Amino acid sequence: MEREKIRKDITIKDVAKRAGVAISTVSRVLNGLDKVSPRTEKKVREAVEELGYVQNVLAVSMVTGQTKTVLMAVPDFTNDFNGSVIQGAEEYLKEQGYTMLICSTKDFGEEDFENLYRRFSKLAEGILVVPANPDRMDYGRWEKPLVLVDVYRPQEDYYTIEIDNAGGTFLLTEELIKNGHRKIALVGGLPDETASGQRVAGYLEALKAYGIPVDKRLMVPGVHFEDTGSRGMERLLDLPEEIRPTGVVAVNNLTCIGCMKALAGRGMRAGREISLAAFDDHLLARYSVPAVTVIERPTIEMGREGARVLLELLRGRRPEQKRLIMESRLLKRDSVKRL
Amino acid sequence: MEREKIRKDITIKDVAKRAGVAISTVSRVLNGLDKVSPRTEKKVREAVEELGYVQNVLAVSMVTGQTKTVLMAVPDFTNDFNGSVIQGAEEYLKEQGYTMLICSTKDFGEEDFENLYRRFSKLAEGILVVPANPDRMDYGRWEKPLVLVDVYRPQEDYYTIEIDNAGGTFLLTEELIKNGHRKIALVGGLPDETASGQRVAGYLEALKAYGIPVDKRLMVPGVHFEDTGSRGMERLLDLPEEIRPTGVVAVNNLTCIGCMKALAGRGMRAGREISLAAFDDHLLARYSVPAVTVIERPTIEMGREGARVLLELLRGRRPEQKRLIMESRLLKRDSVKRL
Incomplete structure (x- = not known):
């Protein structure tokens, strides 16, 4: 195929020549450094338009001292949640003419953070972080x-985008109650950890709100991993029939997957022999038959909001609210049986 | 909590002072621009070590003209495959002292690519692309x-990291044959598209290699989406018993999910009433019971290799092989029944 292989960049010089002004004048117009006459500004803007001139990142930084670049640090890129947060943040930054640098921090120690800081402190104007857990x-x-987007422990000094953790488990528990369940278990959750503790609290609040006494035998605490889910579900299924729950709330996607595996191992399914509702949507919840009722987090929105607040800060504004708490949304599917 | 809130950067000036040399000498040592005496180099290196000095990206670029920054463009960040490729590439770049800029291109038109080019042509030394499909x-x-990582159509002019598409469907088909299947269907695949066409070819090759005649009624072509899978599986299940396949090969993750949904809709499961094997691993294949036999792509490796080849090019080397074709790996699970 024949085509012109290389087209040279249009530079600020070309714009200056076309507009019939000095290069410094073009720079002043484009970077908003100080006033030029409306007539000159119009000429420059027209030349930019006609030539299709786009400022490149380094050129902007040399003139304005601004790099229009933001660093985003996430534990890793293979996790669905992080991918969606990046997607939202990157879209917003792109719309605002900003560029995103990225760095994964999963295996980072103290020294690595030190290096991260040194390496990027000149190039990045600000930083957007999805903290690793534990957060070092x-x-x-x-x-x-x-x-900070999605924090695990209180971070009162910082601007944070959080999810309504307690509200999420409240909605899941309430959904089971509204369908006639009274023996409702909670699988996973650690009362001491903030985000996790909030999820435990939401479950307890819902029981209280509907006058259902708490039965400690139906609470199987644990870290938010698959194993907690599978062992928790096994334990619940082995309870004597008069105690055994009719519905289970799983604290996150991995514990939910564990619960589903334990059920499958006994030839059972969520929504048939026992009901299940879980925090966080995932492929298995979406496509299993019956599909699992979940709390969906507005992950892309969390990324967009994180980037929006960061740009507010970069522009010298101080958003009043330091913590922004996003709403959880209940997606009703077929895993909660009407009793 | 009391701690020193802000610690000032260690600059090149501090290093020069500690080593007792000029700033330009430190710069020459760190950026390998030209020779200094071994004794001076030692002094500088020691000062760097003692102070824990890390060069920042902008400082390096001003001295060397190199930015040590690479742009990675992917269609979007919410796709598992892209996330793993980014993970591998970013890890390798970090090891090599490079920084990654990212940009998503899913909704890009001609002009957006033009702008992408202009905006990053100064800052990024090279670019790593996971092309969108169709690739514009x-x-x-x-x-x-x-x-380019994972291409859909021939890109002979470029360095590419590809997967052995034909080899993958060959292995899936062979796995069914080795388990006694002779009526084997293919769901999805478009013979005209390169990557997809290669997957169709691998299926046909395996049948040929084992002397099994092709039965066109068992081939349900289509785009690599869920709907192709569910409608394809429905159609196959409706075939008269003497033709109906005992095993099905799905061309990718989405067609596999579609097949599984169609089976579930009839109260059937892969590995029981009918066998299933699919290209690409995913959560549903991994955690369903029975779990689905799949081809796993070395996605993180593909990212690392892409970054490695790109840095070779940046260092002025020309790798001999333009196309690097990575091996597919068969993960045997429980969805292929022994007949």
């Missing part, structure tokens, strides 16, 4: 604006 | 080194 980053080191 | 990017515009 010393955010205090970062002298630039910082926003 | 005019790579010829990009004057910098370029590597």
Whole structure:
């Protein structure tokens, strides 16, 4: 195929020549550094339009001292949740003419954070972080604006985008109650950890709100991993019939998958022999038959909001609210049986 | 909690002072620009070590003209495959002291690519692309080194990291044959498209290799979406018993999910009433009971290899082989029944 292989960049020089002004004038117009006459500005803007000139990142940084670049640090890129947060943040930054640098931090130690900071402190104007759990980053080191998305422990000093954890498990538990369940179990959750503890609290609140006494035998605490789910479900299924729950709330996607595996191992399915509702949507919940009722987190929105708050900070504004708590949404499917 | 809130950067000035040399000497040592005496180099290296100095990206670029920054463009960040490729690439780049900029291109038109090019042509030394399908990017515009990961159509001009598509469906089909299946269907695949066509070819090759005649009624072509899978499986299940396949090969993750949904809709499961084997691993294949036999792509490796080839190009080397074809791996699970 014949085509012109290489087309040279249009530079600021070309724009200046076309507009009949000095290069410094073009720069002043494009970077908003100080005033030029409306007539000159119009000429420059027209030349930019006609030539299709786009400022490149390095050129902007040299003129304005701004790099229009933001660093995003996530534990890893293979996790669905992080992917969606990046998607939302990157879309918003792109719309605003910003560029995103990325870095994964899963295996980071103290020194790695130190290096991260040094390496990017000049290029990135601000940083957007999805903290790893446990969270070992010393955010205090970062002298630039910082926003945390989805935090595990209280981070009162920082701007954060969080999810309504308690509200989510409240809705799941309430959905089971509304369908006639009274023996409702909770699988996973650690009362001491903040995000996890909030999910436990939401379950307890819903029981209280509907006057259902708490039965400790129906609470199987544990870390948010698959194994907690499978062992928890096994234990619940082995309870004597008069105690055995008719419905189970799983605290996250992995514990939900564990519950489903344990059920399948006994030839059972969620929504048939026992009801199941879980925090976080995932492929298995979506496509199993019956599909599983879940709390969906607005993950892309969380990324967009994180980027929006960060740009507010970069523009010298101080959003009043430090914590932004996003709403959980219940997706009703077929895993909650009407009793 | 009391801690020192802000610690100032260690700059090149501090290093020069500690080593007792000029700033330009430190710069020459760190950026390998030209020779200094071994004694001076030692002093500089020691000062760097003692102070824990890390060069920042902008400083390096100003001195060397190198930015040590690479742009990675992917259709979107919510897809598992892209996430793993980014993970592998970013890990490798980090090891090599490079930084990654990212950009999603799913909704990009011609002009957006033009802008992408202009915006990053100064900052990024090279570009790593996971092409969208259909692929609308005019790579010829990009004057910098370029590597494509996972291509859909022949890209002979470029360095590419590909997967052995034909080898993958060959292995899936062979696995069914080795388990006594002779009536084997193929769901999805378009012979005209390169990657997809290769998957169709691998199925046909395996049948040929084992002397099994092709039965066109068992081939349900289509795009690689869920709907092709569910409608394909429905059609196959409705065939008269003497033709109906005992085993099905699905061309990718989405067609596999579609097949599984169609089976579930009839109260059937893969590995019981009918056998199933599919290209690409995914959560549903992994956690269903029975779990589904799949071809696993070395996605993280594909990202690492892409980054490795790109850095070779940036260092002025020309890898001999333009196309790097990675091996597919068969993960045997429980969805192929022994007949």
